[in-house]
Amino acid sequence: MSLVIAFIGRSGAVMAGDMREIAFQGDDSCIEELERELYGGSIASDAALAERAAEIGVTIHVRDDKVKVASQQDGVLVGEVTETEGASVRCRRLYATRGSYVIAEIVDSRMEVTKRGRASNFVVLGNDTTKRIANQCIQEAWDGGTLQDAMRLIMLTMQIAASVTASVSRTFVLVHTDQAVDLTHATGQGLC
Template sequence: MSLIIAYVGKKGCVMASDKRKIGYFGDKKNLSKLEEELYEGHIDNDDDFLKRAKELGISIKITDDANKLKIIGNTIRGEVSTKGTFETRRRRIYGTKNGYQIVELLGSETESRKAGDSGLIVFGNEFAKRAAETLIKRNWKASQSLRYMGEIFQGIIEEVASKTPTVGKNVDVLMQQPDFDKTKAQQHLNITIDHDIKVLTKFRQELTEKLVQQNLEIEMANKIIDKGEVGRVVQIDGNMLYVQLNDKTQAVDGNWKRLAGPGQNVLMFTDSDDAKIGDKVIIENEDLCLKKDKSSLKCDIILCSL
């Protein structure tokens, strides 16, 4: 759902991209049908796209604020991506003066990496690419300045966007003109790309850890006890009660780390002078208390079911 056009050569690198992003939700078979109609150019505007999606029972969300281009050092990176069931597939072009590399990634693993020193490169679905390439042939002149190339690329993307909802009319244009010959360009690209992929790998690892933690928090939050018996008093020291947890209860801290399991003791505090060994401890209406007289108890732990 993207269109990226890049020039790389002795003048430098200029890259233009739309900013459209489309999210889908619905039946896979109908979604495939909708995508087929889109990519074959049978749907040519947003209104018809929304109407056809509704007919097929597909919910869609269109935004035009995605940043598909980024400057990294003396390099411009353009990326188109497709989210699969388990992994995101990325196709990237890294361009600078006198050099570019095209990298294909599955997750953060490199599947292919190709290099060149000059050229016009177009990323996009087949319909958008064909339309863009036709317009490039009509408007392109090798004598044009880098800035004028950028203006032409912007106009091409805007025109393609009028023919297909897969491309948005909001456009980013970036340029880079470092003092690189062909050898220095590839050396710089190698260093830049290697580092960029390492950053992606680290980001994915951190994201995975965050998702695991979020899933743990959801799981544990669902286990927090808000009703029922949790244990009994086994020792008393002033206003401190040592409560032995029953066989269905565990105690965790604020980070969901287990502090005590069934049969182990936890510390609670009471204002009552009538607590006795053997008293049952319960949670009633989400309040921790002694069962016999509902006198309130306090603790700095979270009580969860197993």
């Protein structure tokens, strides 16, 4: 899991997601230890991640080109974070449009809508550390504003998260829409 953050407003929606994917190889208990440290926020840089992985004998493959946010047709923004545990893949997906959003969870190809919401909300998907960082940024810097203000805050949040945890890439995708779409049937679209 990394970081997907969105603002759903009355005049539009904006969403950003980082592009990092990390694959681990090695002893399962060592991988679990490394993931716990990484997603718990104790590994801040790529160099520290590589050093810690080497210390405990885990091979890592980092890529920063995974698309986690896409602008789908008809004004629906889709973002997702994925967690792999053994052969099981769990995906949390966010659908956003002007004025409303839906969060769905996909486990082993079965989708279940877990939350629906309306404007004016920020929604954050990610690991505990990235969610904490994003929520802190929102609480400290958001006092209402325009969709453009929300967009600037999201970009700042993505930059801050990338500077304090190696689980987030420095590059990210940012999309927006000013269309209002009925999300009842949009939940079939996705990236997983």
